[in-house]
Amino acid sequence: MTGTRIALGLLGLAAAAYGALQLLDLGLDNLVATVTWLAGGVLVHDAVVAPLTIALWFVVSRVTGRRLPGAVVVGAVVLGTVTVIAVPVLGRFGARADNPTLLDRNYVLGWAMLATLTVVVTAAVVAASRRGRGGDRGPGPGRR
Amino acid sequence: MRIPSDRDFTSTLRSPAVAARVGVWLGICFGLAFVTGLISHEAYVVHPVIPFPARPTWGYRVTQGLHVLSGTAAIPLLLVKLWTVFPKLFARPPQRLRQLAVDGLERASIAVLVAAAVFQLTTGLLNTTQWYPWGFHFRATHYAVAWVAIGALVLHIAVKLPVIRAALGGDIEDSAQDRPTATIAGPLTRRALVRSALLASGVAVLATAGSTVPALRKVSVLGVRSGGGPAGIPINKSAKAADVVATALSPDYRLVIAYDAHEMSLSRADLERLEQHTVELPIACVEGWSASGHWTGVRVRDLLDLVGAPAGRDLRVESLQPRGPFRATTLPGHFADDPLTLLALRLGGEPLAIDHGYPCRLIAPDRPGVLQTKWVGRLEVIT
Structure with a gap:
């Protein structure tokens, strides 16, 4: 494995150096x-x-x-990271008056739909898992 | 308040078992973006090492769509990956000089990797929305930093190979490689965290892919282009922005075709009287959007025959636009002779809109959109 690692390392260094020279x-x-x-x-x-x-x-x-249900964390990861990607379109920073075909949607509405969908799906998953656990073991100490 | 140490991070989710698995997907995305980026770079170079092929006609549309989508997919993965390894930033440096030097080198290589990765994903994302809040040349810099990023990534894999192998070989919930203080279970399993990163990537792709995949236009609520525009094709640069409105609409417009001492000028009416062909070809832009159109016009080869130009010669295509880096482009000989390469006069049955390049524009198979010169004023055979 050492040989592979050294070869890979040198290859990486060479590529990075080429980029730096460029x-x-x-x-x-x-x-x-x-x-x-x-x-x-x-x-x-x-x-x-x-x-x-x-x-x-x-x-x-x-x-x-x-402790929060795991589904809430999943929902937060999805909505949080996708919101980062949405920043340039939500701000419409690249919009140009002479080009209506660029950034041609209502992105605030689109993002709100995506956020609503994430919240609804997350809530449904949480509710379903609570019901499942309630049926299996009943409420009380068995719950996390 | 003291500076935190890596021992302060107690979640078992911040583990090499998660980092390695998210890292594999991140590596796939970066690899795909790098290869498709090189293809795009080749498409821009006039005489690349391997001549850029004119087939398949949708080649660049697919590779550039993949380029932008793999970069978009990498953003949630990178954020989750950086979250899992964040404690490493606060690890106390070793005491011994030799180990300190090794630790310092590794940290430097990680700093370069993170900087280059964040740079590539940020500049790429902003470029898809035509937002350029920086002072560097986008295309050349994005290309140079791509080499730095992929190089630092390969080096990182080489350094971490034993950790990666151990992590991927064991169960994801196995704590063998965890930091000693990472003992408190998170609100979800590690497997669920990796899956949520992948889910976020998938959502990001679906939310943006409509700019290049027509079937997803209604789903892609964050797509930069919904496919609207004159004759159903979006525009990258308007006639107003290119400052060609007056010259393009002038009744004195003539297309000049030149080969050596032979020169010929044709009005748009003259062009309409020549044999017309209709081809279905996509406009595929470096920003990752694309759309297919039915273009009607004169074969470029037929125009070259008018001045007696031999086959296989490169062609300089000049726009009426007074400035801009792509005012004049070089069309390699095998593209110029291709029967699908037209000087288009119509799109979707309608006369070309001024923003699409009226009076005439170049449309060739498998080329980046910015090289499909609009408002063509002169075709000159390079001798």
Whole structure:
């Protein structure tokens, strides 16, 4: 396995170095703008997105005061990550008055439909699993 | 408040067993995006190593659609993956110098990987919506950083191979590789967390794929284009944005065809009198949207015959637009001679809309949309 790992590692280094050289070829202004965005992306994730996720989770678990059903977490993962993808269309930042074929939907309505669907499906799954557990073992100590 | 340590993260969900499994899917998405990205890059280069094929006619439509969709699918996977490995950021560095150096190198390679991965997915996503809030050249930079990202990914796999093998070889709920303090069960199983990441990816694809898969147009509530536009085809750059409205509508418009000393000019009426052909070809843009249309016009080869140009010659296609990086493009000889390559005058039976390139535009099989030059003013055989 060591041989494979060394070969893979060298291959990776070579590809990354090739990319870095390409980047240098694009000039200093381009490089500065690129490095700003490269570092900015890491910073936004590590200093904003990740701590906010932890803080939000902390608040939700304190407010509800008990363990959340797993389906709620699944729903949150789906809605949370898809909302990140929706940011550029929700903000319509690329819209142009001279091109009505670009960003030609009501994205706020679309996102609201997606959010509603996620909430409804999540609630249905939670209700179904509660009913299932209630029938099997009855309410009380058997519940999580 | 003290800086947190990796020991403060206690959930068993933040485990190599989850990271490796989400990582496999993420690797597939990045691999697919990289290969289809290279294909797109080749399509832009005038003389690539392997000549870009003119068949299948829908080739670029599929590869570029896959490029954008695999990148979109990777976003939920990357976010979940970064969540599972977040404690590693706070791991205390080792005391011994030699180990400290190794740890530092690995951290540096991870920093490059995360930076490049986030950069590629962010710039790619923003480009699909034509939002460019940056100062770098998008296409060249996205290409260069793609090599950095894929290289750092391959290096990461090489470094982590023993961990990956152990994680994938064991049961997902097996805690053998977990950090010592990761002992508190989460609100869902690890298997359910991996599945929720995949579900999120699937939802992201369905919510956006309508821009290139007509059957999903009604489902894709976040699609950048719903397929509307003159003759049912969307527009990337309008005639107004290209500053060609007056020249394109001018009664003095003439198409000039040039080969060596032979030169010929034709009005749009002259072009309409030549033999007309109708072909079904897609417009497939680098932003990942595509739409198929029925184009009617004159074969480019027939036009070249008018000035006696031999077969196999590259063609310089010039637009009436006064500026822009794609004002003039080079059409390789095998595309110029292709019977499906037209100078289109009509789309869907109607005269070409000005935003589609009136008086005439190039339409060739299996090419990126931006090279399908609109408002064509001059065809010049390169000798």
